[in-house]
Structure formats: C-alpha cells, structure tokens
Amino acid sequence: MRTDHTDHxxxxxxxxxxxxxxxxxxxxWMSSAFNMAIDALENGEVPVGCLLVYNDIVLGKGRNExxxxxxxxxxxxxxxxxxxxxxxxxxxxxxKEVCKHTVLYVTVEPCITCAxxxxxxxxxxxxxxxxxxxxxxxGSVLDISSGDLPHTGTSFKCIPGHxxxxxxxxxxxxxxxxxxxxxxxxxxxxxxxxxxxxxxxHTEAAPHEDDVKMAVSD
Amino acid sequence: xxxxxxxxxxxxxMEYDPDSWHVLPVxxxxxxxxxxxxxxxxxxxxxxxxxxxxxxxxxxxxxxxDLHHIKRVRACKDKSSPHPLEVIVCLVSDVSVPxxxxxxxxxxxxxxxxxxxxxxxxxxxxxxxxxxxxxxxPLTRPQFEQASRHxxxxxxxxxxxxxxxxxxxxxxxxxxxxxxxxxxxVEAARSGRExxxxxxxxxxxxxxxxxxxxxxxxxxxxxxxxxxxxxxxDLVAWAQGGGVYxxxxxxxxxxxxxxxxxxxxxxxxxxxxxxxxxxxxxxYELYVTREPxxxxxMALVHSRISSVFYGTASPDGALGTKxxxxxxxxxxxxFDVYKGVMRQACEELTPLK
Numbered sequence: 001m002r003t004d005h006t007d008h009x010x011x012x013x014x015x016x017x018x019x020x021x022x023x024x025x026x027x028x029w030m031s032s033a034f035n036m037a038i039d040a041l042e043n044g045e046v047p048v049g050c051l052l053v054y055n056d057i058v059l060g061k062g063r064n065e066x067x068x069x070x071x072x073x074x075x076x077x078x079x080x081x082x083x084x085x086x087x088x089x090x091x092x093x094x095x096k097e098v099c100k101h102t103v104l105y106v107t108v109e110p111c112i113t114c115a116x117x118x119x120x121x122x123x124x125x126x127x128x129x130x131x132x133x134x135x136x137x138x139g140s141v142l143d144i145s146s147g148d149l150p151h152t153g154t155s156f157k158c159i160p161g162h163x164x165x166x167x168x169x170x171x172x173x174x175x176x177x178x179x180x181x182x183x184x185x186x187x188x189x190x191x192x193x194x195x196x197x198x199x200x201x202h203t204e205a206a207p208h209e210d211d212v213k214m215a216v217s218d
Numbered sequence: 219x220x221x222x223x224x225x226x227x228x229x230x231x232m233e234y235d236p237d238s239w240h241v242l243p244v245x246x247x248x249x250x251x252x253x254x255x256x257x258x259x260x261x262x263x264x265x266x267x268x269x270x271x272x273x274x275x276x277x278x279x280x281x282x283x284d285l286h287h288i289k290r291v292r293a294c295k296d297k298s299s300p301h302p303l304e305v306i307v308c309l310v311s312d313v314s315v316p317x318x319x320x321x322x323x324x325x326x327x328x329x330x331x332x333x334x335x336x337x338x339x340x341x342x343x344x345x346x347x348x349x350x351x352x353x354x355x356p357l358t359r360p361q362f363e364q365a366s367r368h369x370x371x372x373x374x375x376x377x378x379x380x381x382x383x384x385x386x387x388x389x390x391x392x393x394x395x396x397x398x399x400x401x402x403x404v405e406a407a408r409s410g411r412e413x414x415x416x417x418x419x420x421x422x423x424x425x426x427x428x429x430x431x432x433x434x435x436x437x438x439x440x441x442x443x444x445x446x447x448x449x450x451x452d453l454v455a456w457a458q459g460g461g462v463y464x465x466x467x468x469x470x471x472x473x474x475x476x477x478x479x480x481x482x483x484x485x486x487x488x489x490x491x492x493x494x495x496x497x498x499x500x501x502y503e504l505y506v507t508r509e510p511x512x513x514x515x516m517a518l519v520h521s522r523i524s525s526v527f528y529g530t531a532s533p534d535g536a537l538g539t540k541x542x543x544x545x546x547x548x549x550x551x552x553f554d555v556y557k558g559v560m561r562q563a564c565e566e567l568t569p570l571k
Binding site for chain 2: 068069070071072073074078081082085095096111112113115116117120121133134135137141142144147148149150151152
C-alpha cells in the first residue's frame with residue numbers, strides 16, 4: 001500500500017526491514033536494466049545491465065565495461081555503484097547510509113566480486129533476471145549474499161527470475177559471436193584450469209567456446 | 219627496520235631476515251583434509267597360487283566401484299603371519315549384514331556372509347576380518363602416508379605440492395625475490411597508512427621479466443571498494459592502455475607498462491606466447507600484505523592472475539580463511555596461493571578497522 005509521500009524512506013523501511021518493491025516497480029526498473037544490457041551487447045560487452053534505485057530515484061545505471069577499460073572488474077554493478085558514490089559525495093551523504101535504502105535491479109545474478117561489493121556497501125536487496133551459473137555470488141557458485149562474513153558489510157536478499165529467459169537469450173547471443181577483445185587462446189589455455197563449469201546460458205557449444213569462457217567473467 | 223627508503227632499491231628486502239618466514243601453499247580442502255575411510259572386510263590369502271583367480275572372482279562379485287586407487291591385495295603387515303598376502307573381500311556397505319551378526323556383533327562375519335553367491339570358490343581364502351580403507355585417492359604425500367597406514371593405494375605425486383608442503387618449493391634466490399616484492403607491498407601499505415588509509419599494500423609482478431607492473435595500497439577513505447588489490451588491478455589496466463580511476467593524489471600507487479621487449483617477438487625464446495600482448499593479469503603474480511577479501515579474490519579470478527602471495531590471514535579472507543576461491547571447482551580459472559610471506563612485518567601493519 002504505497003502512497004505518494006515525499007518521505008519514501010518511511011514507506012520502504014518498516015521496522016528496519018526493507019519493503020519489497022511492487023510488481024510494477026520491478027517491471028519498470030528491470031525494463032530499464034534490460035535496455036542497459038542491450039547497450040552493452042551493441043558495444044561488444046557481455047550483455048548485463050543494472051540500475052540502483054534509491055527512494056524512486058535512479059542513482060546509478062551501469063552495463064559491463066570490461067573490454068573498454070581492460071579492467072575485468074568493470075561489471076555493470078561496479079559501474080553503477082560508482083555513480084551512487086559520486087551522487088553521495090556531491091551531497092555530502094554517507095554512501096552506506098544511502099545504499100542501505102537502495103535496491104539493485106540487474107539482468108543477471110551478480111558475480112562473487114559484485115555480491116561482496118554490494119555487501120560492503122550495505123545494499124539490502126537485489127532483483128535479478130537469470131542465474132549466473134559460472135560466477136554467481138548469490139547462490140549459484142557461492143552464497144556471498146547471505147554468507148557468514150561479519151567483516152564484509154551486511155547480507156542482502158534476492159528476488160530472482162524476472163525475465164530470466166530474455167536475459168539468458170541475450171547472453172547466448174553474445175557468446176555466439178567471437179569476442180575480439182580476448183588474447184590469443186594458446187596463452188590462455190595454459191593458465192586456465194580444465195574446462196570450467198557449464199553455464200545455463202550456454203546450452204549449445206558455441207564455435208569459440210574458449211573465447212566465450214574467457215569473456216563471461218568480464 | 220622498514221624505513222621508507224625508495225632510493226636504496228638494491229638493499230631492498232635485505233634488512234629483513236629471509237629465514238624468519240616460511241611460505242606455505244594454501245591447498246584445496248580435498249588436498250588438505252584428513253583421509254576419509256570406509257569400512258571393509260579383508261581376508262588372508264592362504265594359498266598364494268589362488269591369488270590372481272581370487273582377485274578376478276572377487277572383482278566380479280564385489281567390484282569396488284569408484285575405488286580404483288585401492289590396491290586389492292596387500293602384503294601382510296605382520297611379517298610373522300603364515301600368509302603373506304591379504305585381499306579386500308568387499309565394503310561393509312556392499313553386503314547386507316545377517317541378523318545373527320547384528321544381534322551377536324562379537325561373532326565375526328564369515329566368508330559365506332560376504333560372498334553369498336553360491337558358486338564362489340573359496341579355495342585359498344582365509345577368514346575375513348574388518349579393515350578401514352581410504353575412501354579416495356590421496357592427493358598429497360601426507361595424505362598418501364596417512365592412507366598407507368590403513369591400506370595401500372596408488373598415488374600420483376605432484377612434486378611441487380610435496381616440496382611446497384615441506385617449505386622447499388622456492389630456492390633461496392626465489393625467496394629473496396619474493397621478499398623484495400613483499401617489501402615493496404609493505405612500503406606501499408605504510409604510505410597508505412600515512413594518508414589515513416588501512417595499512418594494506420599490494421604489488422603485481424610480471425614474473426617473465428621480474429618487472430613490477432603495479433604498486434597499490436588501500437584507498438577506502440576515497441572509495442569504499444578501493445582495497446589495495448582492486449587498486450592494483452586497475453593500475454594494471456592503466457599499464458595496458460585502459461584503467462578507470464586516477465591516482466594522482468597517491469604517489470605510492472603507480473604502474474609501469476610491461477617490458478615491450480618481452481612482447482615484441484625478439485626475445486630469445488620467441489615462441490608464439492611471447493608475441494602476445496599482456497591481457498589483464500594473465501601470467502602475473504600478486505604480492506599482498508594480507509589475505510584478500512571475497513571481492514578482491516574473485517576480482518583476481520576475473521583478472522586471470524597466476525599466483526598470489528600474502529603475508530597474513532584476514533578474518534573474512536577468501537584465499538584460505540573463509541573460502542578458497544582460487545581452487546573453487548565451479549570457476550573457470552584457478553591459481554596458486556602462498557601464505558606466510560614476511561608474516562611478522564605484515565602482521566605488524568595496523569590491523570584493519
């Protein structure tokens with residue numbers, strides 16, 4: 001039962017428990033996250049997009065920027081979190097206090113790195129599309145979201161499965177193309193362990209499977 | 219002992235006694251856990267000439283599936299025994315224990331209890347006795363030695379692991395190099411501390427050239443996610459023409475583009491590998507004063523680091539303490555982790571807030 005009060009904090013947080021977003025909110029924000037993922041795809045990046053929403057205000061919008069930056073940690077979530085930090089710094093607000101009331105909407109389950117980053121910033125809730133069987137930090141590979149890590153911020157809740165098939169299809173589209181940004185596979189193979197786990201987004205063997213496996217993380 | 223003296227590079231690492239620390243590999247749980255045992259029945263071979271027939275017949279009735287590491291026959295431990303060989307008859311779980319056996323546990327199981335098939339030829343087989351056998355193949359020499367006390371197994375020794383566990387993997391020259399890089403990390407941690415940051419420092423090295431590619435320290439006062447390792451990963455990106463953040467305010471955070479000679483194809487070993495441009499942290503080593511957290515450990519997986527050396531453990535550490543992300547089976551990249559490098563110097567840095 002939401003009203004259009006200006007004091008949204010009161011509505012979202014009831015007895016310290018984060019209020020779940022309504023279906024229409026989820027639909028609206030996820031649709032925007034999917035647009036970010038499409039943008040990533042069009043720019044040769046792994047198609048993952050996300051939004052960080054604080055009291056109905058979009059504070060951060062991100063998509064993968066790994067290839068552009070040559071930094072394998074530039075996942076959509078990290079890009080969007082930087083915008084939140086920027087927003088806070090302009091207003092002289094404590095980022096963790098703001099993040100405590102911020103929801104992440106993301107097309108794919110956050111990886112282990114991003115899940116830990118979300119914890120460190122006290123983000124309480126993540127709404128995501130499909131699972132990330134290879135790198136997922138919200139249960140797929142490790143459960144960082146609810147793990148017992150007293151020195152790594154706060155745990156968070158997840159609402160999975162929103163438009164999951166679409167999110168998977170986008171990843172499949174990406175993986176069917178060769179990623180031109182990865183190095184000579186000869187070198188990589190030496191450093192890689194025997195074939196990593198399978199990924200649900202990867203049901204058919206792509207022609208350049210090794211390149212695909214490289215690219216997923218990034 | 220650890221004054222900041224950047225110009226005395228030649229002496230770097232020399233002030234600290236390299237014999238005062240030991241580097242140990244952080245192995246996967248399955249390599250470091252105790253050997254798990256299964257209950258089984260063995261029996262003496264009373265007629266040696268029947269051995270091969272018995273082994274063949276037993277493996278039909280009780281094939282010991284998934285226990286390929288187990289040697290079915292062993293030489294009897296007790297040299298005074300009249301029967302020099304013993305054979306595994308079956309696992310306890312292979313047979314349904316007769317009720318008399320349950321009600322009278324003191325009565326030992328007989329061959330007929332264990333080999334119910336009517337046409338089994340017991341010739342040459344003595345009365346069974348219980349044994350415990352290793353549930354899976356030993357992966358390290360300590361596990362092999364532990365397993366062998368119960369029943370002989372096969373063992374494919376990884377010499378590097380054996381040396382690593384004995385603290386003998388690195389030569390004293392290699393150890394001096396490790397100490398030199400870690401000293402740089404400790405100095406970076408101190409520079410960070412002087413700026414009011416957590417005293418954590420990290421260094422990324424290209425072992426092919428020995429060159430330091432990036433030096434970073436904690437910057438969490440500026441950005442809550444800028445742990446020393448995250449800073450170093452971004453500095454490596456800068457060294458490769460990418461990068462996200464600027465570090466001008468932090469002179470101890472720096473990078474060097476990797477030696478172009480090494481990648482120009484002119485090197486003596488000009489294999490195809492040498493012609494490849496550096497790709498994120500592929501082939502690189504990280505030296506960090508304390509065990510990386512989950513975020514940083516997984517960032518190192520994404521960045522394809524080849525080895526990590528750290529000084530001291532962290533309470534939520536992800537390379538040995540809470541997780542072993544470097545050997546997490548589901549992940550597509552794994553790397554070696556060593557701990558204990560200059561432990562005392564690393565422990566003496568201010569503990570994390």
